[in-house]
Amino acid sequence: MYCRNCGYLIKNQTICPSCGFHKDKGNTYCFACGKKLPFSSILICQNCNTRLRGNSKKQDIKQYSRLSVGFLQVFFGAFGIGRFYMHSYLIGFLQIIVTILTFGLGSIWGFIDGILILSGKINKDGLGNHLKD
Ligand SMILES: [Zn+2]
Ligand SMILES: [Zn+2]
Numbered sequence: 001m002y003c004r005n006c007g008y009l010i011k012n013q014t015i016c017p018s019c020g021f022h023k024d025k026g027n028t029y030c031f032a033c034g035k036k037l038p039f040s041s042i043l044i045c046q047n048c049n050t051r052l053r054g055n056s057k058k059q060d061i062k063q064y065s066r067l068s069v070g071f072l073q074v075f076f077g078a079f080g081i082g083r084f085y086m087h088s089y090l091i092g093f094l095q096i097i098v099t100i101l102t103f104g105l106g107s108i109w110g111f112i113d114g115i116l117i118l119s120g121k122i123n124k125d126g127l128g129n130h131l132k133d
Contacts, residue, residue, distance in 0.1 A: 004026035007029035062129075064131055068085070069085055077095060077107060077114045078095070078104065095107075
């Protein structure tokens with residue numbers, strides 16, 4: 001394939017040796033034939049008819065890091081901060097309520113929650129996406 005940024009022929013590298021861009025980044029050149037594209041938002045290469053966009057959706061999913069979510073929960077789990085951070089709003093909200101209703105005792109839930117996240121027992125965010133290791 002060709003570098004989308006500079007048109008350099010890339011073999012197995014993920015980073016273009018010529019311009020340093022990631023091989024999936026850039027929209028100046030066709031990755032299939034290496035031709036310069038007439039404009040950057042073009043969908044189909046006019047030279048080789050390759051679809052340039054549309055199947056890269058999966059890479060757009062934001063994956064939260066297990067470490068950042070886990071540590072947020074361990075330290076601020078009383079307020080469900082880690083849960084809110086990873087879109088798990090209902091549980092985060094319940095953790096605040098429990099903490100208030102138990103005068104702080106219930107904050108142990110958020111703490112244990114953080115440990116479970118760090119250890120990988122909980123590995124999905126509120127949107128159903130896996131956490132990144
Ligand atoms: Zn390049
Ligand atoms: Zn092409």
